Amino acid sequence: MYGLSLEQxxxxxxxxxxxxxxxxxxxxxxxxILVFGLKIDNRFYYEAIAITHILTLGFFTHIMFGTLFQMxxxxxxxxxxxVESQAKMILLFLNLGTLSFIISLLTSVKIFMHFAxxxxxxxxxxxxxxxxxxxxxxxxxxxxxxxxxxxxxxLAIGAVFGILALLQLGGISSTMKxxxxxxxxxxxxxxxxxxxxxxxxxxxxxYVAREYPLFIKNCFYIIISLSLVSxxxxxxxxxxxGMTISKIVLASVAFVFAVTTIRILKNRKRAxxxxxxxxxxxxxxxxxxxxxxxIVCILFGLxxxxxxSMTIGLGFIYGLINGMLYKIVPFLTWFHLxxxxxxDAEMSEVIKIKWMKIQFYIFMLSFAFFxxxxxxxxxxxxxxxxxxISSTLLLYNIVSGYLYHSKMIKKAVVYG
Amino acid sequence: MTIKDFMTHxxxxxxxxxxxxxxxxxKKDFTDAVVKYKDFKDETLKxxxxxxxxxxxxxxxxxxxxxCGPTQVMRMEHEQVRMLLDKxxxxxxxxxxxxxxxxxxxxxxxxxxxxxxxxxxxxxxxQNLLSQQNDEIVxxxxxxxx
Numbered sequence: 167m168y169g170l171s172l173e174q175x176x177x178x179x180x181x182x183x184x185x186x187x188x189x190x191x192x193x194x195x196x197x198x199i200l201v202f203g204l205k206i207d208n209r210f211y212y213e214a215i216a217i218t219h220i221l222t223l224g225f226f227t228h229i230m231f232g233t234l235f236q237m238x239x240x241x242x243x244x245x246x247x248x249v250e251s252q253a254k255m256i257l258l259f260l261n262l263g264t265l266s267f268i269i270s271l272l273t274s275v276k277i278f279m280h281f282a283x284x285x286x287x288x289x290x291x292x293x294x295x296x297x298x299x300x301x302x303x304x305x306x307x308x309x310x311x312x313x314x315x316x317x318x319x320x321l322a323i324g325a326v327f328g329i330l331a332l333l334q335l336g337g338i339s340s341t342m343k344x345x346x347x348x349x350x351x352x353x354x355x356x357x358x359x360x361x362x363x364x365x366x367x368x369x370x371x372x373y374v375a376r377e378y379p380l381f382i383k384n385c386f387y388i389i390i391s392l393s394l395v396s397x398x399x400x401x402x403x404x405x406x407x408g409m410t411i412s413k414i415v416l417a418s419v420a421f422v423f424a425v426t427t428i429r430i431l432k433n434r435k436r437a438x439x440x441x442x443x444x445x446x447x448x449x450x451x452x453x454x455x456x457x458x459x460x461i462v463c464i465l466f467g468l469x470x471x472x473x474x475s476m477t478i479g480l481g482f483i484y485g486l487i488n489g490m491l492y493k494i495v496p497f498l499t500w501f502h503l504x505x506x507x508x509x510d511a512e513m514s515e516v517i518k519i520k521w522m523k524i525q526f527y528i529f530m531l532s533f534a535f536f537x538x539x540x541x542x543x544x545x546x547x548x549x550x551x552x553x554x555i556s557s558t559l560l561l562y563n564i565v566s567g568y569l570y571h572s573k574m575i576k577k578a579v580v581y582g
Numbered sequence: 583m584t585i586k587d588f589m590t591h592x593x594x595x596x597x598x599x600x601x602x603x604x605x606x607x608x609k610k611d612f613t614d615a616v617v618k619y620k621d622f623k624d625e626t627l628k629x630x631x632x633x634x635x636x637x638x639x640x641x642x643x644x645x646x647x648x649x650c651g652p653t654q655v656m657r658m659e660h661e662q663v664r665m666l667l668d669k670x671x672x673x674x675x676x677x678x679x680x681x682x683x684x685x686x687x688x689x690x691x692x693x694x695x696x697x698x699x700x701x702x703x704x705x706x707x708x709q710n711l712l713s714q715q716n717d718e719i720v721x722x723x724x725x726x727x728x
């Protein structure tokens with residue numbers, strides 16, 4: 167009966183180091199926008215690709231990997247083998263790969279591109295396979311397990327397409343195609359699918375809400391997978407109608423999921439609202455709007471990349487991760503402490519509610535200025551500065567959780 | 583009804599009672615909150631008692647595990663819950679709503695992940711092992727404490 171005790175999970179410092187490192191990239195992201203914000207005209211600029219990957223590889227990937235290390239033993243009930251050494255190695259390679267990638271894009275020094283491919287391949291593909299091998303051991307193949315395994319398979323495939331896009335970066339037309347495929351696989355096959363698997367478990371659990379409909383739990387991961395495969399073949403055989411249909415199906419699935427999630431949250435039994443609920447509403451509203459916007463863009467041939475990246479990237483993915491961190495860090499800290507018989511610890515003391523709220527509202531303000539920058543470009547500077555402040559506060563909140571843990575452990579040792 | 587269904591249903595009932603307590607505290611109605619909390623606490627402790635004094639020993643005897651293995655982990659988590667319940671008693675007595683919500687949040691998450699482990703793994707193992715005595719055990723569970 168593996169995974170029933172915290173002993174199966176990694177030490178407290180592992181997910182926390184992933185989280186803290188991830189948030190440092192948010193500070194870099196803000197600085198990069200301040201430096202390059204006015205120079206970028208479309209998403210194919212090297213600076214734009216660098217900024218995007220500071221957020222995706224630097225922040226999203228760190229938080230998602232760190233969380234999976236902790237979540238898989240608790241939610242799925244199976245333990246990662248040799249988790250401490252593996253997690254440290256993946257963290258090291260992920261950082262070497264991410265930094266090399268950003269440097270290569272900003273300096274055009276090719277050797278960094280080779281380092282990036284090597285280290286990102288080693289960390290991302292290895293993590294995906296290592297997780298699949300771990301999760302597949304569970305006997306209970308419920309929808310969350312099946313969705314997780316599929317998402318991790320797409321993570322590996324998406325990374326391969328990312329590397330292919332990197333190999334051809336240099337003006338060849340197929341680069342854009344591989345880049346687009348990489349983008350779709352990472353957003354829908356990896357991030358969206360993983361979030362849906364997590365949501366099936368945690369929304370009913372944390373908010374005492376009703377379960378997601380069986381159709382969603384049992385079929386969405388299959389529909390997404392088929393759409394991505396169909397997108398790939400349509401692209402290979404230049405079948406435009408197939409590509410259009412695949413994209414519309416993906417966007418529709420995301421829209422239905424977002425609306426369902428909002429309804430489930432609205433009808434939850436735990437009526438009291440906290441900051442995580444606000445983040446969940448914000449993220450899913452953005453997903454719904456972003457999906458609709460994407461459908462409009464596909465049907466009418468509009469190019470609204472910046473607005474789409476704001477709603478899906480910053481609104482949905484970032485918003486959801488930020489909200490989840492405020493659920494996970496206090497619980498992890500408290501749970502690790504109480505498992506070490508430190509019973510004085512209280513979850514509400516780990517991160518002060520006041521600082522979570524301040525960070526949330528500054529992020530909201532920053533998001534509003536990012537959107538306003540569509541109308542008046544220099545607003546992007548205000549947005550970046552506000553985002554820097556919000557990220558500093560997020561880092562402060564996570565570090566205070568870590569320090570609270572250390573303080574309580576020391577106190578317990580001193581007083582026996 | 584199966585053993586697993588009965589115990590899972592009881593978990594949901596306890597969740598509902600905790601939600602009602604939180605709603606009362608949210609409305610600052612501490613008199614009502616104390617009543618609702620007592621119902622929640624009584625039902626939760628009864629649930630633990632059913633497991634610790636009847637269901638776990640029956641399972642341990644049949645499986646030959648003795649007092650170790652998964653049931654031992656569950657017992658330890660019950661102790662964590664009991665400690666939180668004591669703190670919640672204190673927060674309610676002092677009418678400290680912020681502290682109450684901090685504690686009830688911990689309790690809710692702890693209970694949910696504890697219940698998930700029981701429902702997904704332990705109860706399934708029990709059900710497989712004790713299926714021949716299912717009706718007899720369910721009847722005893724229904725009449726427990728009466």
